[in-house]
Amino acid sequence: MSKICSITNKKSLNGYTRSNSNHKTKKWFKANIFKKRIYNIKTNKWEKIKISIKGLRILKKKGLII
Secondary structure: OOOOOOOOOOOOEEEEEEOOOOOEEEEEEOOOEEEEEEEEOOOOEEEEEEEEHHHHHHHHHHOOOO
16 A cells, blocks of 8 residues: 555655765655545545645645545
8 A cells, every 4th residue: 555645646755864974774754644534525425545745735725625
């Protein structure tokens, strides 16, 4: 089960951490994604989606979530 936001398509990225001696170590930068139940007005049903905080703010701004 992948952690990808269904609204913004955010996902985990990889990169490096650098120490003072400039050694690099691989690291994953994980997106803040969680499961949320949202009521779909078109189908009149509750749906479970994976969403990030940014995606949740977008839905609130558009007026799709109360």
